[in-house]
Amino acid sequence: MKSHGEPVHALFEKAFAGERRSIGQLLSVIEQGGDQADSVTEMAHTFTGKAHIVGITGAPGSGKSTLTGQLTRISSEAGWKTAVLAVDPSSPLTGGAILGDRIRMDDLAGEETFIRSMATRGHSGGLALAVPAAIRLFDAVGYDPVIIETVGVGQVEVDVAGTADTTVVVVTPGWGDAVQANKAGLLEVADIFVVNKADRPGAKDARRDLELMLDLGHISGLNDQNEFRPPIIMTNALHGEGTNEVWKNIKEHGEHLHSSGQLEQRQSNRIHLEITNRLNRVIGEVASSVLETKAGRELLKSVASREISPSEAAKQLAAKVLK
Amino acid sequence: MKSHGEPVHALFEKAFAGERRSIGQLLSVIEQGGDQADSVTEMAHTFTGKAHIVGITGAPGSGKSTLTGQLTRISSEAGWKTAVLAVDPSSPLTGGAILGDRIRMDDLAGEETFIRSMATRGHSGGLALAVPAAIRLFDAVGYDPVIIETVGVGQVEVDVAGTADTTVVVVTPGWGDAVQANKAGLLEVADIFVVNKADRPGAKDARRDLELMLDLGHISGLNDQNEFRPPIIMTNALHGEGTNEVWKNIKEHGEHLHSSGQLEQRQSNRIHLEITNRLNRVIGEVASSVLETKAGRELLKSVASREISPSEAAKQLAAKVLK
16 A cells, blocks of 8 residues: 555654654545545544544635634644644635735744645545545644634535534625525534624624524524534634634633533534445445446436436336345 | 425426426425425426536636526527526525626516526535436426536536536636636536636636646546537626627537537436436435444444544445445
8 A cells, every 4th residue: 555655654653753744645645535545544543532623614705714814823823733624625725825815824834733725626525535534634643723614615515614523604794694695504503603804784784693593593503412502703804803702712612512521422423424424435336336237327228218217227226236 | 295285296297387386396396305306307307308408617706697697698588498597505596686686587587487596405415416306307397408507616516517418617817727726626527618707807817727728638628528629708797798609609519419429428427427326315325324223323432432443434334234
């Protein structure tokens, strides 16, 4: 099992010893998926469970990248060994820019901060497996917190952010009304709401809408098995206004998870989702191969010629692979 | 099998006879998923294969909704019975606005135009099944073209647009460089490129980047099994500049698919993806239920306590359900 000419276990040992380059190489292995990526997970898994996993998500243009940049700065300055994983291909973090172009990623990415973007070239299920694996690696080699930025569009992306220990959902006055926003399932995963660009008209309305939805129980937070009403924080992330408050609330939520015993539940939920996704991949591969058999190709033809429906074909194929 | 108090087959008959309200109700049935949604698919499937399926996708803020609005107008004015499915929760089409607020959806949505947004509340796999089912319904009841607008972020969303007969990918000068954009797998699915907001600085650069990538074969189009080099069209969709040209190219690409025999291949690819997704759902349900068994819960605990890794747990669970 080789990667970049070096065995994965050797890379892992170096990563564990703090060698940044090896961490980067392992993240590339994880991105590529497959058996090698699984090996990283096998090795890292034992050493995990210490990091506070923070998800930051929001609609495109909500300023979540800017907020992520600010939180990374605050966290790093407070002495935390911070890792950031940006899963949004349109995130400026991906291009190496943080906080607009005012602070470059490199300024922050000293020994104690690791910023990485992740993109999987559209192969289905890739992101759903790669992100937990990357979180696990960061956790295992001593990063805490691990901040995940995802765009709040797309089911996988919302899932990924929603299964963090603490999920921050960023909304803006501009994104349309909150009810509309919730169609994406985005508001439901929030532990903390941020109304960013709070200097814009409509910011107070956005806040009031969220308060109302919380009052009515329309969004109690899927994440909220205990009574922790998501705070709503007004920010102007570009100018750093309110961002310390967001950071403070993230830390408080983390402490709440610890003291209430909810942390284990969160970790368990995350593992549940990951195993489900992994299981889907394993059986999905079997499913793909049955589609390529003679019987599979014939079924496909029958659907194309409208003799049978896609749902019927799926049932017949399932019967071939399931016990 | 009841829905809204009326059996699905009765709704289908009315939809088939052109009753708009029934079409809307069936789309709701499809959105909810499950057996009833499958019934709609079973009934509609026989009558499909006539519509030209057009996917419009692009990054958030690229103006793809505005372009979709313009194309819908052009198509309708040219006498086509046009259906639009907007899968982006942040699309202005979703809120009933088309072309900013200058033309309301209702102005277009006469007898011959059907505009609908679709949102699935984050239940994994929902979108991947609901969109093909909705396309099938529109096709069966006589809409042509069927235009699907998806945000080009998220694997499911890119897949959905990428398996259209003709896929239009909208880029803007503002989204960062084309190489970056391609990380999302977005450029690869294009049959037609649109550089929107072409009055902005950098528009020519965006065009040149795309030409170069096409020249180098970096993006030949996964869709492009034949020699059809994706044209690149400069637009300013908000002011309708270049949009007739886009429409003309969509029609030409449709004719090319017909004359080259590629249309069948496209339909077959789409059916392949749909059956794969359906099969994944069927066996995914089995997988979920095995996770809830005693053995499943114990495996989950072993992973949480770090005795075994998630990949090992997935393998053991797969062995329980697969032949």
